[in-house]
Amino acid sequence: MAQDRVWVVPQNDLEALAIRQLLESSGEQVLVTNQPWGATWDGLEGGIQERLEELPRETRVYGVELGGSNSFGATNIDHHTYQGDDRWRAVSSLEQVAALMGVRLDRRQELIAANDRGYVPAMLAMGASAAEIAATREADRRAQGITADMERTAEAEVALAERLPGDRVQVSVARPTAAHLDLLWISGGEVLLMGQEQWEYSGGRYRELPAMKFGESNWMGGSGTSGYFGIVRPSDATRLRIREWFSEGPRDSPTKR
Secondary structure: OOOOOEEEEEEEOOHHHHHHHHHHOOOEEEEEEEOOOEEEEEOOHHHHHHHHHHOOOEEEEEEOOOOOOOOOOOOOEEOOEEEEEEEOOOOHHHHHHHHHHOOOHHHHHHHHHHHHHHHHHHHHHOOOOOOHHHEEEEHHHHHHOOHHHHHHHHHHOOOOOOOOOOOOOEOOOOOOOOOHHHHHEEEEEEEEEEEEEEEEEOOOOOOOOHOOOOOEEEEEEOOEEEEEEEEEOOOOOHHHHHHHHHHOOOOOOOOOO
């Protein structure tokens, strides 16, 4: 336990919850922000900002997956790329926190880490069983606040999915969620979820989308051959570019004419 450091942690998915549990079980000082996905330093609750401002100058501050800049001299723990801010790492935030603390992850924590940085393919790569994968994915959906009603909505929307050559699937949805991806990951080598306010891609070409330099707020994460990309309120022109890119498929695709 280190008394001269403080961690600022959201609780918006399974990895975030695991990080909080790991820190608190070791007696670390943890400030929890209730922001959903897309948490930022600027979005911290007033009470947390006041606590950080009152800390002694020698206190080390770590922020877990908080977008944007901060005025607290804090170190960002992250493994994503945001618009204009590349924080990508090959290891998850949970693994980075464990390394800083000098502790080893147990099997459940290793599954959570693999799930967060590389989804189901990463868990399969570590030899996870079907039961372990199902339990980890269900726990992640619950941690993200996905309800039974949302699961049923996802099932209805996925039933209308458009399937393209080369194991590509695109779906028009009200709001992209992990429930959609969990229904599609087996049959969809690549998935494009087209929501009213947000679009999300999952698959092996996740690094290509940030390189297209969209003007809208976007982010990317992943490891190896499995990753994801999200973009908020894409314009009509951006939607067209993404759909054309997705429909075209990989450059080396055997389905190309």
